[in-house]
Amino acid sequence: MSMAGNLRKVRRLGTVGGLRKVAGLTRRRRRVDLSHPARSPLGSSVVNCVAYEDGMRVPVEGELADAVERVRKSGDGFVWLGLHEPTNDEFAGIAELFDLHPLAVEDTIEAHQRPKLERYGETLFAVFKTVCYVEHEELTATSEVVDTGEIMVFLGHDFAITVRHGRHGSLGPVREELESHPLQLAKGPSAVLHGIADYVVDEYLSVVDAVQADMDLVETDVFAEHGARVDPGRIYQLKRELLELKRAVVPLGRPLLELADRPIRVVDPEIQAYFRDVADHQLRAAEQIAAFDELLNSILQAHLAQVTVAQNEDMRKITAWAAIVAVPTMVCGVYGMNFEHMPELSWRYGYPLALGVISAACLVLYRGFRRNGWL
Template identity: 35%
Template structure:
């Protein structure tokens, strides 16, 4: 079910609530309407499209929760689509936020309570000096909230990877841990597919002659672009760490298998000596070494034990045992 909240803002402060049917394209200097819709439908967007002349293609993109991040210009209208990231039960989930910006309106169409209506308003209203400058600065504050959702996700994933890395150095990773790392690597790929178009969109906000964003606002959007680039670098770094964990785990596993093979080979060599000698004496030939000697049998036992001890010490010194 769609929930909607709409308020007028004058000189950076929230004013009275308004109905969508009451909205007008020209609200006067220093005044704009900020509308937030949760899980909007085409019918929900009709009064807003009529009031502010929203482009039909922009409306279509905004109500599609699977649309990728982008920036589009429609004369005096600006549409920005971005994704909020959340870590839910060790899985990255994305919620879409579409923001329409005009001279006298800010329309946020979000899916799955991506940012929360009141929480978003409260966060943006915490900087009234920015809000009073116009709708472009409201867009900056909203994008700042979206980019801010990425950092806790990155930190949580980073902690998980580092814990796995520490465990790997003490014991080999089991099947469940390896499967979890593969899943994490796949999620990082999907995250990169979200960040790359978002980074391109942020670059448009910096470089283009954009409606409703004045020159004084450009440094703010440069900050957004920098934050996205920073997150991209962090994701790339995590990708490298996850890949190195796989490689090091394989090397350690090969090393452990090599140690086991060396130990088996060493013990096989040690056991082969008494086995070979006792096998010869077990053939029951009439003429055999030391059969007529009084201490022949003990001497052979001492010989087998001595050779075995000698081999054991040599293998021990070489690190095979």
């Protein structure tokens, strides 16, 4: 769809009736996933476009440029534009309207970025990695445990642009939560940035708690009676998924500390204090992931040790039975050499005596091995 088509869709959203229609849809489906082809009420990559003044929604007439001009004239509001996986053509007009830096635009379109915080003049560009726990009946060597996505945020004095990638992480609940606290939203676009950061980090903690259940299950299986038979692929798969979670959570620590401690023009000082709480939660999630990683290493080492012990026990049993079988083999081998002059060849009780000696020797060996734990 062309940029002109997108802006016409935004114009329809800007009417009062359009806003009421989208608001009603959001109330009916609070956790709607907007990642499918019909992801947007506007029929394009634009998910929502709303103007706020003094923390309250205001009716917007005209195109997106008209909404931006209105809030800039009033000097006391901002526009929040939300998009999902826009193409280069769809985003080009928006980038020109808000004077977004080409490097940030390129990162937004291509995605697959690390969590980061960058400043381009008066615009702040932030990248968040979203995570989602993938439900599964049983953890196997191929189970997907963690799914990741991305949220890019452009922040200026009078606008907030959010671009989402992935099949989860809908910002509808964030928007509803912010609109229920107009005093917080009145502090400007930085309230949107804090709401998104808080939402993303809270999801980190939820996913970490869910992963811990898988960790407990694997640990219980490994240290069970037949733990040596546990498929090590399950442990490796959980470790791989934990690594993906770590790549999403850990790099976000530095950007959050910058938002909490360093003065930034587009971030309200009162909002800045709230980022400290978000940074604390992110640090907690990072520490739990590091602890999980160490625990998985210990579980894997314990499993390998169990396998080694089980193999040693099997070898001892095989060796013990081989020693027992060697006795009749030796006796029978001696008497099978067909020499003419051999002891007890003509004795009537020679055969029963040979069987008795073999049985007694085997019984003594069996009891000795059993007493020493070899059998």
